[in-house]
Amino acid sequence: PRAYPYAALFRPPLLRRTLFLSLAWFALNAGYYGAFIWLPSLLVAQGYTLVRSLEYVLLITLAQVPGYLAAAFLVERLGRRPVLVAFLAFSALAACLLSRASSPGEVLLFGSLLSFFNLGAWGAIYAYTPELFPTALRGSGAGLVAAVGRV
Structure with a gap:
């Protein structure tokens, strides 16, 4: 592969x-971290007990596994970008619906949808990111953008 200096990323x-x-x-x-770190506190602020809110968050996070698997399946069939965009859009919709949830059933449903689509977006972005950088900078480029995400 053609050599590129690290500065080529910029x-x-x-x-x-x-x-x-x-x-x-x-x-x-x-x-992701904003939703799932603060969700127990937000549920407590809405009147749920701490134990109940932690139970809900546990149930909600179980939806992450099928979301990740669904994205892994779909990226090969539909493409990385369409799956990433769709899962991000559905994540935003689920987050909006969760913010308006007024019953335990709605909290569990919309929270699970948020969990499903958010982790699916992770699966898609992990597949999509390396493809956008040339081979010689693939590891550096993917590492850099993932590190920016951690900031």
């Missing part, structure tokens, strides 16, 4: 990819 044509993927990874991390 110059055209890779700059746009680096910036886009950095933003995508940052948003995905913020959405």
Whole structure:
């Protein structure tokens, strides 16, 4: 493969990819950790007991496994970008519905949908990211944008 210096990630044509993927990874991390770290506290603030809120979060997070598997299946059939965009859009919709949930059933349903689609987006972005960088910078590019997401 053609050699590229690390600095090529910050110059055209890779700059746009680096910036886009950095933003995508940052948003995905913020959405995931923001939702699942704060969800027990938000449920307690809505009047659920701490034990009940932790039970709900446990049940909700179980939906992550099928979401991840569904994305892994779909990325090969529909493509990485369409699956990533769809799972992110459905994550946003589920988050909006969860914020308006007024009953335990709605909390579990919309929380599980958020969990399913959010982890599916993780599966899609893990598959999509390396493809956007040339072979010589694939590990560096993917590592950089994932690190930006952790910020």
